Amino acid sequence: MALHSMRKARECWNFIRALHQGPDAAPVPQKDAVKRIFSGIQPTGIPHLGNYLGAIESWVRLQDEHDSVLYSIVDLHSITVPQDPTILRQSILDMTAALLACGINPEKSILFQQSQAKTAKEKQSGTMGLLTYPVLQAADILLYKSTHVPVGEDQVQHMELVQDLAQSFNKKYGEFFPVPKCILTSMKKVKSLRDPSAKMSKSDPDKLATVRITDSPEEIVQKFRKAMTDFTSEVTYEPASRGGVSNLVAIHAAVAGLPVEEVVRRSAGMDTARYKLVVADAVIEKFAPIKSEIEKLKMNKDHLEKVLQVGSAKAKELAYPVCQEVKKLVGFL
Ligand SMILES: Nc1ncnc2c1ncn2[C@@H]1O[C@H](COP(=O)(O)OC(=O)[C@@H](N)Cc2c[nH]c3ccccc23)[C@@H](O)[C@H]1O
Numbered sequence: 001m002a003l004h005s006m007r008k009a010r011e012c013w014n015f016i017r018a019l020h021q022g023p024d025a026a027p028v029p030q031k032d033a034v035k036r037i038f039s040g041i042q043p044t045g046i047p048h049l050g051n052y053l054g055a056i057e058s059w060v061r062l063q064d065e066h067d068s069v070l071y072s073i074v075d076l077h078s079i080t081v082p083q084d085p086t087i088l089r090q091s092i093l094d095m096t097a098a099l100l101a102c103g104i105n106p107e108k109s110i111l112f113q114q115s116q117a118k119t120a121k122e123k124q125s126g127t128m129g130l131l132t133y134p135v136l137q138a139a140d141i142l143l144y145k146s147t148h149v150p151v152g153e154d155q156v157q158h159m160e161l162v163q164d165l166a167q168s169f170n171k172k173y174g175e176f177f178p179v180p181k182c183i184l185t186s187m188k189k190v191k192s193l194r195d196p197s198a199k200m201s202k203s204d205p206d207k208l209a210t211v212r213i214t215d216s217p218e219e220i221v222q223k224f225r226k227a228m229t230d231f232t233s234e235v236t237y238e239p240a241s242r243g244g245v246s247n248l249v250a251i252h253a254a255v256a257g258l259p260v261e262e263v264v265r266r267s268a269g270m271d272t273a274r275y276k277l278v279v280a281d282a283v284i285e286k287f288a289p290i291k292s293e294i295e296k297l298k299m300n301k302d303h304l305e306k307v308l309q310v311g312s313a314k315a316k317e318l319a320y321p322v323c324q325e326v327k328k329l330v331g332f333l
Pocket residue numbers: 038039040041042043049050051052053054055056074077136137140141149150151152153154155158187188189190191199200201
């Protein structure tokens with residue numbers, strides 16, 4: 001299996017290299033393209049504060065600001081590590097419920113399941129080789145001619161590859177793909193509560209490091225109470241020298257919708273032990289309505305499945321002409 005995957009991965013890279021070696025085409029001036037927003041999230045695990053503040057919250061805003069917005073539940077990406085099929089199936093629906101509860105509105109954006117939105121003729125490419133992580137991510141984005149990709153800082157490296165691939169393709173075949181830009185929020189890297197030098201992550205083995213949006217109030221309080229700070233009791237925002245407390249201030253400001261300076265001003269005279277509970281309360285308050293909405297949505301499996309079906313059909317419709325155009329440009333059609 002590993003060998004087979006490696007061979008497929010090599011084939012995939014050769015295919016991309018072959019694309020780059022195509023005939024030099026005269027550059028066509030880039031059109032003033034309409035913005036198309038695209039982003040994705042892995043279905044494995046419940047979204048955490050980092051996913052929420054670094055990505056999902058801005059996704060909700062962007063669907064109000066732009067006409068063409070797609071959000072993908074990237075199930076193909078999640079199988080780069082072993083997954084139990086029954087659990088994966090459930091996790092896809094759980095992620096759908098979580099995104100809807102956070103405010104993703106299928107009337108305003110296309111919410112779809114990555115594996116279900118491949119165009120019919122593309123089916124033969126569903127091998128692990130083509131799914132090699134960053135290449136698959138590039139395919140996700142370019143397949144819809146996306147212009148803007150709202151992500152956290154950890155995705156910037158992947159985005160650089162996507163930009164390179166788009167530029168190389170355009171150089172050979174004429175301006176076809178917009179070179180997609182990242183949209184980063186001020187919360188582009190929410191730090192682990194246990195180690196402010198690391199990002200908050202779903203897979204952190206220290207359960208106290210990561211606050212999930214469905215955590216109980218007690219769990220949230222416990223995690224913030226144990227958050228790593230330093231020996232200075234004052235609350236200040238100095239990310240370079242006081243990573244722990246600054247992470248708390250940044251989280252607090254983001255969930256309360258206040259500027260950092262205001263949050264620091266309001267906590268004057270408070271020590272960090274007391275402040276941790278204030279931040280925990282703000283997070284509990286922010287997540288409470290989302291948590292109860294998730295519970296409601298999870299009871300209606302048919303609705304969740306329908307949302308994904310409709311979204312996947314719409315995504316497929318957008319992808320098909322792009323895929324055909326690429327095939328024509330390359331000479332496959
Ligand atoms: N601690 C953190 N602070 C701030 N932001 C964070 C933090 N942790 C996670 N994020 C952001 O959450 C989004 C989803 O994360 P994933 O790991 O599922 O995200 C991933 O694993 C992607 N490879 C999924 C993907 C597949 N295809 C795509 C195409 C476009 C954009 C994204 C994708 C991401 O925006 C991520 O940056």
